[in-house]
Amino acid sequence: MAKTYLALGSNLGNRAQYLRQAIRALSRDNLILAISPIYETAPMGGPPQADYLNQVIVLETAWTPFELLRRCQVIEQEAGRQRIIQDGPRTLDIDIVLYERQMFSSSTLTIPHPRLGSRRFVLEPLYRIDPALTLPAGQSIESLWRQVQDQSVRLWSNDGSAKDADFIAAASRLTDSLVAADSLDSTNSELRRLWARGDAEDGMAVVAEQQTEGRGRLGRQWISPKGSGLYVSVLVQPQRAMDPLLGFAAAVALSETVSAVTGIKPGIKWPNDGVIMGKKYAGILVEASKTPRPHAIVGVGVNVHGSFGNAVPTATTLDQATEPLRVDRTVLLDQFLRRLAYWIGIWQQARNAEILANWRVFHVLPGAFVQIWQNDVALMQGRVKDVDRYGHLILDTEGGHTHRVTAGEVSVRLADGGYAPIPH
Ligand code: BTN
Numbered sequence: 001m002a003k004t005y006l007a008l009g010s011n012l013g014n015r016a017q018y019l020r021q022a023i024r025a026l027s028r029d030n031l032i033l034a035i036s037p038i039y040e041t042a043p044m045g046g047p048p049q050a051d052y053l054n055q056v057i058v059l060e061t062a063w064t065p066f067e068l069l070r071r072c073q074v075i076e077q078e079a080g081r082q083r084i085i086q087d088g089p090r091t092l093d094i095d096i097v098l099y100e101r102q103m104f105s106s107s108t109l110t111i112p113h114p115r116l117g118s119r120r121f122v123l124e125p126l127y128r129i130d131p132a133l134t135l136p137a138g139q140s141i142e143s144l145w146r147q148v149q150d151q152s153v154r155l156w157s158n159d160g161s162a163k164d165a166d167f168i169a170a171a172s173r174l175t176d177s178l179v180a181a182d183s184l185d186s187t188n189s190e191l192r193r194l195w196a197r198g199d200a201e202d203g204m205a206v207v208a209e210q211q212t213e214g215r216g217r218l219g220r221q222w223i224s225p226k227g228s229g230l231y232v233s234v235l236v237q238p239q240r241a242m243d244p245l246l247g248f249a250a251a252v253a254l255s256e257t258v259s260a261v262t263g264i265k266p267g268i269k270w271p272n273d274g275v276i277m278g279k280k281y282a283g284i285l286v287e288a289s290k291t292p293r294p295h296a297i298v299g300v301g302v303n304v305h306g307s308f309g310n311a312v313p314t315a316t317t318l319d320q321a322t323e324p325l326r327v328d329r330t331v332l333l334d335q336f337l338r339r340l341a342y343w344i345g346i347w348q349q350a351r352n353a354e355i356l357a358n359w360r361v362f363h364v365l366p367g368a369f370v371q372i373w374q375n376d377v378a379l380m381q382g383r384v385k386d387v388d389r390y391g392h393l394i395l396d397t398e399g400g401h402t403h404r405v406t407a408g409e410v411s412v413r414l415a416d417g418g419y420a421p422i423p424h
Contacts, residue, residue: 001061001062002060004059006059006097007054007094007095007113007125009093011043011050012050012090012091015052016038019092020328021078023328024328024330024334029062030059031060031260032057032059032260032261037125037156037263039156040054040154041054041121054121056097058130065109069109075094096109098113117148119151120153121153157324167209167227168182168208168209175205175337178204178206179194181208182209182210183210183212184208184210186299187232188233188285190206191205210226210231216283216301217283218411228304228317230336232337233298233300234300242288243352243391244390244406246286246344247272247284248391249343249347250284250286250300252358253340255268257332258281258318261332261335264276264321264322267363269363270363271391272407277422277423278422279316280315282300284299285298285300286298298344303315304317304318304319304332305326356391359387360387364423365384366385367384368383368384369414370384370412372411373411379410380403382398388404392406393412
């Protein structure tokens with residue numbers, strides 16, 4: 001696997017749509033490690049033409065540089081690119097900027113990109129997603145970026161045309177083992193029905209545009225309006241004893257995906273709530289059963305578009321966190337399913353320590369003073385230390401006692417009434 005940086009540009013037609021199309025197409029066969037914000041820039045060189053939208057993405061790829069070049073050219077052609085005028089306007093341009101630490105030049109491809117150092121429209125997004133990056137020859141991206149500050153680029157704010165109205169149609173093309181529906185009672189329930197009928201195999205996923213009876217933990221409802229969220233469930237046939245670490249594995253997969261796709265570092269609030277800036281953006285519900293055969297359904301709900309306003313003051317959405325840029329649910333789903341498959345594989349091999357080590361990177365509760373609630377009764381309070389190897393929460397309570405709390409029936413509140421700590 002190789003790490004590669006690509007620069008995307010468009011200045012014809014629906015520019016943002018072409019950038020999204022490129023990311024979706026690349027997302028199909030590669031792991032996305034980061035996506036930069038979009039910048040708008042005046043054209044450099046060539047005939048008079050409209051302003052460009054520019055973006056940089058980082059991929060982990062199995063393709064060689066020349067395969068990657070060919071794939072990028074195919075994606076450019078699919079976007080209707082015509083090479084008539086040199087340096088002329090284009091629907092989509094994809095340049096390979098860096099490929100691992102490689103340096104080479106051929107008639108068709110030079111890496112690092114030869115004009116990288118003179119273009120702020122590449123250096124700006126590159127610096128934003130990887131400020132510590134150095135080029136193979138040793139220069140830092142920061143020093144190059146400082147040298148081009150006389151060129152102007154503007155952070156581009158989305159005009160709303162980025163609504164992913166085609167989400168379910170796009171999702172249904174992602175893989176054969178994914179069922180995409182406009183409306184379901186609950187994706188967990190649908191997957192359970194498919195499984196009971198013998199129509200679902202290990203790894204099968206169900207996604208819906210809306211849920212009419214979305215379920216959360218502790219018998220709560222999961223609000224699942226149309227066009228706003230990601231509601232997805234995945235079937236797991238355990239090859240080992242069930243344990244809560246399956247939910248932890250899913251939380252790691254989700255957090256890594258959100259970090260790559262939005263550039264925001266999300267948090268996890270024990271047991272497995274996704275949080276950003278002290279508010280909940282995602283939840284995970286694992287439903288396991290031994291009948292008719294042992295299976296578990298991992299259900300994940302992510303608030304993506306819109307906002308909850310004052311209606312639910314403890315909830316937020318990814319779009320609120322990434323404003324003015326909007327998240328593409330198809331890319332989010334595609335990338336999440338890849339990472340989830342990886343982390344479920346780790347769980348199947350009982351590599352619990354690895355899951356916990358990666359989970360702790362995101363955990364926001366250590367050090368917080370919390371109360372443990374069950375059925376609207378506060379059971380105890382104390383300072384969060386950590387989680388143990390079973391995923392139980394370790395609390396230091398008054399009098400120097402240590403308590404271990406299991407996730408099953410309880411929820412955690414901050415003692416000051418807040419929902420989750422806000423990172424400094
Ligand atoms: C929580 O309470 O934090 C867990 C919420 C889980 C919601 C998801 S949405 C997809 C799947 N289907 C459901 O009915 N629930 C889960």
